[in-house]
Amino acid sequence: MSVIYMLLAISIVVAIIFFVAFIYSVKNGQYDDSYTPSVRMLFEDELVEKSPKNKEQTYPTK
Amino acid sequence: MASKKCYHCNDDCKVLIHFDEKDFCCNGCKTVYEIFSSNDLSYYYDLQSGAGSTPNIIEGKFDFLEATEIVEKLTEFNDKNLQIVNLYIPKIHCSSCIWVLENLNKLAPSITNSQVNFPNKTVRISYNPTKTTLKNVVVLLAHIGYEPYISLDDVDNKKKSTDRSLIYKLGVAGFAFGNVMFLSFPEYFDLSSSKSSGGEFWLNQYQTIFRWLMFIFSLPVVFYAGRDYFIAAYQGLRSKLLNIDVPIALGILVLFIRSTLEIIFDWGPGFFDSLTGLVFFLLLGKFFQQKTYSFLSFERDYKSYFPIAVTKILSDNTEKTIQVHDIKKGDRLLIRNEELIPVDAILISGNATIDYSFVTGESEPVIKNSGDKVFAGGKQLNGVIEIDVLKSVSQSYLTQLWSNAVFQEDKSSKFQTLTDSIGKRFTTFVLSIAFIATLFWLFYDPSKALNVFTAVLIIACPCAIALASPFTLGNMLRIYGRKKFYLKDTQTIEQLAQIDTAIFDKTGTITTAKKSTAVYEGITLTDEEELLLKSTLRASNHPLSRSLYNMLAENDIATLDDYEEHLGKGIVGSINNQKIKIGSANYVGNTVAETDKNTSVYISTNDAYKGCYVFKNEYREGISDFFKAMSETIQVAILSGDNEGEKSRLEALLPKLTPLYFNQKPEDKLSFIKSLQDQNKKVLMVGDGLNDAGALAQSNVGIAISENVTIFSPACDAILDATKFKELYNYIIASKKAMKIIKWSFMLSLLYNVVGLYFAITGQLEPVIAAILMPLSSISIVVFTTVSTNILGKKLR
Numbered sequence: 001m002s003v004i005y006m007l008l009a010i011s012i013v014v015a016i017i018f019f020v021a022f023i024y025s026v027k028n029g030q031y032d033d034s035y036t037p038s039v040r041m042l043f044e045d046e047l048v049e050k051s052p053k054n055k056e057q058t059y060p061t062k
Numbered sequence: 063m064a065s066k067k068c069y070h071c072n073d074d075c076k077v078l079i080h081f082d083e084k085d086f087c088c089n090g091c092k093t094v095y096e097i098f099s100s101n102d103l104s105y106y107y108d109l110q111s112g113a114g115s116t117p118n119i120i121e122g123k124f125d126f127l128e129a130t131e132i133v134e135k136l137t138e139f140n141d142k143n144l145q146i147v148n149l150y151i152p153k154i155h156c157s158s159c160i161w162v163l164e165n166l167n168k169l170a171p172s173i174t175n176s177q178v179n180f181p182n183k184t185v186r187i188s189y190n191p192t193k194t195t196l197k198n199v200v201v202l203l204a205h206i207g208y209e210p211y212i213s214l215d216d217v218d219n220k221k222k223s224t225d226r227s228l229i230y231k232l233g234v235a236g237f238a239f240g241n242v243m244f245l246s247f248p249e250y251f252d253l254s255s256s257k258s259s260g261g262e263f264w265l266n267q268y269q270t271i272f273r274w275l276m277f278i279f280s281l282p283v284v285f286y287a288g289r290d291y292f293i294a295a296y297q298g299l300r301s302k303l304l305n306i307d308v309p310i311a312l313g314i315l316v317l318f319i320r321s322t323l324e325i326i327f328d329w330g331p332g333f334f335d336s337l338t339g340l341v342f343f344l345l346l347g348k349f350f351q352q353k354t355y356s357f358l359s360f361e362r363d364y365k366s367y368f369p370i371a372v373t374k375i376l377s378d379n380t381e382k383t384i385q386v387h388d389i390k391k392g393d394r395l396l397i398r399n400e401e402l403i404p405v406d407a408i409l410i411s412g413n414a415t416i417d418y419s420f421v422t423g424e425s426e427p428v429i430k431n432s433g434d435k436v437f438a439g440g441k442q443l444n445g446v447i448e449i450d451v452l453k454s455v456s457q458s459y460l461t462q463l464w465s466n467a468v469f470q471e472d473k474s475s476k477f478q479t480l481t482d483s484i485g486k487r488f489t490t491f492v493l494s495i496a497f498i499a500t501l502f503w504l505f506y507d508p509s510k511a512l513n514v515f516t517a518v519l520i521i522a523c524p525c526a527i528a529l530a531s532p533f534t535l536g537n538m539l540r541i542y543g544r545k546k547f548y549l550k551d552t553q554t555i556e557q558l559a560q561i562d563t564a565i566f567d568k569t570g571t572i573t574t575a576k577k578s579t580a581v582y583e584g585i586t587l588t589d590e591e592e593l594l595l596k597s598t599l600r601a602s603n604h605p606l607s608r609s610l611y612n613m614l615a616e617n618d619i620a621t622l623d624d625y626e627e628h629l630g631k632g633i634v635g636s637i638n639n640q641k642i643k644i645g646s647a648n649y650v651g652n653t654v655a656e657t658d659k660n661t662s663v664y665i666s667t668n669d670a671y672k673g674c675y676v677f678k679n680e681y682r683e684g685i686s687d688f689f690k691a692m693s694e695t696i697q698v699a700i701l702s703g704d705n706e707g708e709k710s711r712l713e714a715l716l717p718k719l720t721p722l723y724f725n726q727k728p729e730d731k732l733s734f735i736k737s738l739q740d741q742n743k744k745v746l747m748v749g750d751g752l753n754d755a756g757a758l759a760q761s762n763v764g765i766a767i768s769e770n771v772t773i774f775s776p777a778c779d780a781i782l783d784a785t786k787f788k789e790l791y792n793y794i795i796a797s798k799k800a801m802k803i804i805k806w807s808f809m810l811s812l813l814y815n816v817v818g819l820y821f822a823i824t825g826q827l828e829p830v831i832a833a834i835l836m837p838l839s840s841i842s843i844v845v846f847t848t849v850s851t852n853i854l855g856k857k858l859r
Contacts, residue, residue: 023233036160040160
């Protein structure tokens with residue numbers, strides 16, 4: 001029955017892995033903005049290509 | 063023509079510009095469309111039609127961003143090859159905005175990355191400073207209609223890092239709670255598993271390891287996740303206050319010590335499941351209560367509205383950008399169109415038309431002539447002016463207000479919440495029961511005395527009571543938020559429920575800031591004269607002329623033969639030898655002395671005085687009914703910074719004998735509220751301008767009325783969208799009902815406590831009973847409060 005030590009160890013290690021993943025994701029700011037990513041994931045590279053020109057736009061500053 | 067909508071901004075087109083088979087309302091919108099379509103970004107319009115906003119570009123507005131020390135302060139990261147800046151853009155409102163702002167590098171390849179935070183309305187831009195500058199990035203944003211809002215506040219206060227400790231604590235408690243429950247399963251299913259009475263052999267064999275694992279899991283819960291409760295209880299006791307944290311901390315501590323002793327001496331499995339569950343639920347309540355409106359700020363002072371830098375004119379007539387803090391008395395400043403005047407000053411030259419709406423809420427601009435004093439906080443609307451500085455920023459008329467001690471005080475520390483006051487009685491009650499029961503058992507069966515004492519403290523731990531308030535108020539906060547009534551924290555709801563006096567500012571609060579009406583008084587004008595009047599007004603750029611022109615009925619427009627504008631006096635126009643003079647009383651030749659205190663425009667034709675248009679404030683819809691209903695339970699008063707010009711109209715609108723006070727300076731408003739509070743009144747202040755800031759801070763609840771919640775509001779406890787003004791009284795009533803809901807849930811949780819106490823006093827508290835009772839009471843409280851507040855919220859509009 002000492003297999004129970006093994007089972008306990010595995011279950012706790014798995015739990016700790018998920019816990020660390022959670023802490024890591026909070027620390028990275030994943031939960032700071034819960035709305036924008038939901039919109040962003042629906043975008044694709046939907047650039048409407050008309051002409052190949054793509055130059056730096058310059059604006060009059062004065 | 064009226065049905066045509068602008069392809070870019072979806073406004074009605076007054077002037078139609080046809081371009082690329084699309085309609086635009088102005089050249090600005092057309093230009094943005096051109097920029098987008100020529101850079102393969104026209105998907106912007108497919109995503110959401112008419113999503114854009116009209117760019118409002120003022121030349122030279124962002125010149126101050128050329129100064130390196132300002133760039134240094136604004137950027138988050140500043141290196142030779144990389145600068146990162148976080149800009150606040152109030153216009154962000156839809157998915158199109160996100161898309162185009164995150165594709166900025168299509169417009170300017172030097173921008174390497176841009177990321178939008180939609181709830182905060184900010185965009186984080188990384189760019190290469192060797193190829194472009196911060197100013198160019200900001201100007202680019204302004205050109206596509208997303209002008210960033212940069213104020214003195216951005217420079218003075220470096221952004222605080224967001225506090226995530228509550229999420230960590232919640233994570234720790236939840237993690238431990240789940241695992242301890244899991245490890246408790248053998249004990250739950252095999253209750254008789256003591257070695258003497260048999261039970262499952264292998265569970266008895268490994269009991270110790272299970273128990274010690276639970277102990278290990280509970281350690282971070284008690285010493286990290288539950289730490290705040292110990293600190294709060296200690297602080298409460300030190301200031302001789304029995305707050306709700308005292309029984310909670312006691313409960314956690316007793317649970318932990320007793321459980322530890324139980325497993326050390328092999329008395330039983332301990333209460334680790336209840337312990338971790340308790341802390342988890344309590345933190346959950348705290349988390350729920352902590353609803354913040356990240357796009358709003360309740361802490362704003364004048365710094366949020368003031369510019370970072372202004373243009374100083376040096377003695378050799380060259381211009382130099384200097385920071386606002388460096389302005390000294392005697393400096394000469396150049397204020398451009400749409401710029402804010404940062405200090406009290408004397409007008410030297412230029413056409414000053416100053417909008418003090420930031421300060422007073424008054425929308426009608428004021429005309430100043432050279433030599434007049436202009437005050438900090440005004441916005442120049444009409445061309446360039448030059449001013450001589452009289453006082454430095456912190457000593458100006460408006461900004462002086464912030465040196466008042468009221469702005470340094472923390473309001474929340476003075477207020478005792480309902481939970482705290484109940485907690486006090488509850489703690490004394492629980493402690494006395496614990497001691498009486500222990501005394502009884504000491505005589506009856508001393509071996510059980512300690513058991514009973516700890517059991518009472520464990521079961522009486524006011525978990526459900528502590529949850530009732532956060533969940534009710536947290537949910538109310540969200541309901542109010544959906545109705546566009548944004549509160550700073552849940553405590554504001556409790557204070558709102560106690561209000562017995564309400565003070566209102568006049569201009570901008572009970573009057574609308576946008577519209578005003580003008581009433582004509584005098585000899586009726588002939589059709590010809592009206593035509594002449596309108597044609598003349600059309601030529602003038604003066605704000606009063608513009609608004610009067612817009613108000614007059616549709617008339618034909620004739621071409622003027624002659625037109626002249628006299629600065630600070632009025633205008634004159636003529637057609638076919640018919641002459642009209644429009645302007646101030648003196649200019650027009652009105653011999654009657656100016657008696658009316660309202661803004662008026664006087665008219666004379668062919669040198670004969672005709673009459674005048676009197677501008678009147680337009681009151682918000684339903685004001686009369688609103689005050690009538692409110693004055694039944696709450697004392698109402700009006701506190702206005704204006705003169706008494708509107709007194710008779712106000713008296714007609716408001717219930718009889720409503721006190722009206724006029725000519726109130728910002729400090730007067732503050733001390734007026736203070737004197738009411740000294741009479742033990744709970745005062746609600748409703749205001750809108752920076753001149754109300756002192757009164758808002760002093761009052762028990764300060765509500766700022768705002769036409770545009772994302773841009774303008776002084777520091778306050780709550781921000782109310784102007785369109786919802788007449789609902790305010792209903793919101794106050796709802797807050798009172800919310801407090802009733804809390805009281806009901808207190809009763810409910812007391813019921814659970816009585817049941818639990820029965821088990822505790824009789825000495826039969828088994829871990830499984832505690833493990834069932836505690837979550838059951840907590841969850842039923844959460845369900846009860848959520849359901850009843852939602853019912854309450856349904857009735858609100």
